[in-house]
Amino acid sequence: MSTTRVPVQEITDLAMAACVAAGATEEMARSIICALISADRAGRHQMGIAHLPTYLDSLKVGRINGKATPRFDGSFPAFLHADADGGVAQHCFDLVFNTLVRSARTCGIAALAQRNSYTTGELGYYVRRLAEVDLVALAFTNGPALMAARIGGERVFCTNPLAFGVPLPAPMSPMVIDQASSATAFVNIKKAALAGEAIPGGWAIDAAGVPTTDPAQAILGALLPFGGYKGANLALLVEIMSAGLSGAAWSLDAGDLYDGDRPLDTGLSIIALEPEAATSGFGERVADQLERLRAKGVTIPGKRDPHGGITSQEFFEIEVNLKERLVALAGES
Numbered sequence: 001m002s003t004t005r006v007p008v009q010e011i012t013d014l015a016m017a018a019c020v021a022a023g024a025t026e027e028m029a030r031s032i033i034c035a036l037i038s039a040d041r042a043g044r045h046q047m048g049i050a051h052l053p054t055y056l057d058s059l060k061v062g063r064i065n066g067k068a069t070p071r072f073d074g075s076f077p078a079f080l081h082a083d084a085d086g087g088v089a090q091h092c093f094d095l096v097f098n099t100l101v102r103s104a105r106t107c108g109i110a111a112l113a114q115r116n117s118y119t120t121g122e123l124g125y126y127v128r129r130l131a132e133v134d135l136v137a138l139a140f141t142n143g144p145a146l147m148a149a150r151i152g153g154e155r156v157f158c159t160n161p162l163a164f165g166v167p168l169p170a171p172m173s174p175m176v177i178d179q180a181s182s183a184t185a186f187v188n189i190k191k192a193a194l195a196g197e198a199i200p201g202g203w204a205i206d207a208a209g210v211p212t213t214d215p216a217q218a219i220l221g222a223l224l225p226f227g228g229y230k231g232a233n234l235a236l237l238v239e240i241m242s243a244g245l246s247g248a249a250w251s252l253d254a255g256d257l258y259d260g261d262r263p264l265d266t267g268l269s270i271i272a273l274e275p276e277a278a279t280s281g282f283g284e285r286v287a288d289q290l291e292r293l294r295a296k297g298v299t300i301p302g303k304r305d306p307h308g309g310i311t312s313q314e315f316f317e318i319e320v321n322l323k324e325r326l327v328a329l330a331g332e333s
Helices: 008-022 026-041 049-061 089-107 124-131 186-195 215-220 229-246 282-295 320-330
Strands: 003-007 071-076 079-083 109-117 136-141 155-157 162-166 175-179 266-273 315-319
Touching: 003 008, 003 320, 008 026, 008 049, 008 315, 008 320, 026 049, 026 089, 026 124, 049 315, 049 320, 071 089, 079 089, 089 109, 089 124, 089 266, 109 229, 124 136, 124 162, 124 175, 124 266, 136 229, 155 229, 186 215, 229 266, 315 320
Parallel strands: 079 109
Antiparallel strands: 003 315, 071 079, 109 266, 136 162, 136 266, 162 175
16 A cells, blocks of 8 residues: 655644544544554554544444543542543543552552543553653553454453553663563454455464464454463453453453444553652663663563664654545544
8 A cells, every 4th residue: 555754743633633523522632643643653553543543433433432521530549440431541541640640659559440441552552651750550451352262262352462661761761561462463464354465373263263374264253362371361361450450341241343333341450650669770770681681682672762762753654545534534623
């Protein structure tokens, strides 16, 4: 597909207008676009601006409540419970972010359990935001069932990712680990299907539960966990920490990601830690250890420029048809 280079500000303005035209409030649209641009800048392009059409389609039909008014319960000083009211997880997170940070600073640890949102998008976004203000963070999320626990099984879990963010000394960007419990992300199966390319063995099964390398058959079947039962155990852990803890729908009961008009009711749980509560100079200590490991050939997660920061982009490379769609939608707002 042909692509074009678009200035960041132009794509931001177009995307904002398109979200509003699709039914989002300006506040929600801003939360969506900031998260997508953050994913692109972190090198997670499949979850960046290219992922915007999924949000637009879901806003139009009601899978996302564009006028959501999230509600919060702060009965406990270091545990926040949120209901996203069928909106997007990023919007609810933005509204509670300062309270979560303040609680972690005060108590040394704070948690957020959020229910009733659309899928979270790039999970690394949430822990990266917290690590950028010098907090260690863990995040867990579920969604509609896409993954079987074993070959021959049925869909019981989403890809059920978890993410981990660690602050590092300036000018280094945080270290972020963001990985699914599945052998691959569902977007990679869809991408292979559109390109007419085979997928590696071990990624998925077909509708009969038989391993397949045909992405079209995989879409009708289910993803597989990485590492067999170990990945399935991790998916179960994430399911309980996200849907179980927050009161969101289990993956088996969540709304459909691409069909229907009801909110998905996804769960998201985040734990934020103040590292200085336990040890001083935490960031420097971790940075030194990462350098030792890198010298021994260990791959350290995260996309960094030579100076350690996330690569800045004045221009985004996007598909021409996506830009044309955004221009058309922006004209309707």
